[in-house]
Amino acid sequence: MAFVGFTEKDFKAFDIDGLEERMAAIRANIQPKFKQIGEELSGDMADMTGQDIYVHIAQHARRTKNPPNDTWMAFCHNKRGYKKHPHFQIGLFDDHLFMWLAYIYELPEKQAIATSFLDHMGDIRQSIPDDYVISLDHTKKEATSLGTIDLEQALTRFQNVKKAEFLIGRHFNPDDPLLHDGQALLNEATKTFETLMPLYKISMG
Numbered sequence: 001m002a003f004v005g006f007t008e009k010d011f012k013a014f015d016i017d018g019l020e021e022r023m024a025a026i027r028a029n030i031q032p033k034f035k036q037i038g039e040e041l042s043g044d045m046a047d048m049t050g051q052d053i054y055v056h057i058a059q060h061a062r063r064t065k066n067p068p069n070d071t072w073m074a075f076c077h078n079k080r081g082y083k084k085h086p087h088f089q090i091g092l093f094d095d096h097l098f099m100w101l102a103y104i105y106e107l108p109e110k111q112a113i114a115t116s117f118l119d120h121m122g123d124i125r126q127s128i129p130d131d132y133v134i135s136l137d138h139t140k141k142e143a144t145s146l147g148t149i150d151l152e153q154a155l156t157r158f159q160n161v162k163k164a165e166f167l168i169g170r171h172f173n174p175d176d177p178l179l180h181d182g183q184a185l186l187n188e189a190t191k192t193f194e195t196l197m198p199l200y201k202i203s204m205g
Helices: 008-015 019-049 112-118 119-126 151-160 181-203
Strands: 052-057 070-076 088-093 099-102 131-137 166-172
Touching: 008 019, 008 088, 019 052, 019 070, 019 088, 019 151, 070 099, 088 181, 099 181, 112 119, 112 151, 112 181, 119 181, 131 151, 166 181
Parallel strands: none
Antiparallel strands: 052 070, 070 088, 088 099, 099 166, 131 166
């Protein structure tokens, strides 16, 4: 079955109380769509990165009490896991869909990658549109546009603070027509990840 995009029902999963109940909705409604996205995009991602790309769908397996506030899928060159590596994400909070190039706190090469980004700040600003957004904590909804953030300060914090993170990409509102058109959303994801690919290649260098 072709990927049809996301609906209000998918975002409403995060209104459901209880870990098991919310996870049941995520497994039934959202994860099959992540699987479809992975099947559609993993080949393109491999072509763009020049590496084999594996799809990882968040299972939230360590949770025993609190239900997740968001859920996501990741594209990564590592078959066993993605958190310790630069990776791309597509995921949902209750009020937006996100597409990220993600560097989260488990990353062992954080300092070296941050240094590379600081050395290429001009290239980042030149190649990434100002309306792309940056998050410094993947667990929070908040993000700041590239056009307004103090990029040097954000990258310096990413470099020096153990738990600091750096995610760059885009947010889409649940009522954005793009989200309801599967092929259009796949095309937009490909375009977004192509735009972010120079940063990925700097970090993998």
